[in-house]
């Protein structure tokens with residue numbers, strides 16, 4: 261099944277380096293429309309809850325520390341086949357393995373400081389969008 265919405269975060273490494281504009285430009289030029297967007301900072305508790313699905317992974321503690329270390333941009337995006345097309349646009353989780361021209365290849369530092377998050381399924385796109393945005397903020 262295809263969906264027309266996905267969820268993204270621009271992560272603390274990218275906001276710290278002033279990459280927000282460059283990343284949003286790539287997102288818009290790839291045909292995604294911004295449905296909802298906010299600039300905010302997660303507490304450790306909020307980052308832990310957002311990434312609860314990774315709780316048993318060895319990198320969970322590092323991930324939570326990192327994602328609460330600075331501001332992020334959260335956004336719901338719309339496009340045909342949004343989840344899959346966005347994952348193609350951002351590239352592999354590990355930037356050393358990301359394809360040329362992808363957001364992570366261009367902007368990411370490392371596997372944890374990897375510039376952007378993208379939902380991995382329709383179901384998670386909805387859960388993650390709802391984590392950040394109320395019904396009134398999702399048009």
Ligand code: CMP
Nearest residue numbers: 319322323353371372373374376377378
């Ligand atoms: P993201 O798409 O936000 O989803 C989960 C995140 O966990 C992922 O991006 C990476 O930033 C992080 N992650 C995945 N694997 C590792 C790893 N081996 N070491 C550190 N962080 C990881």
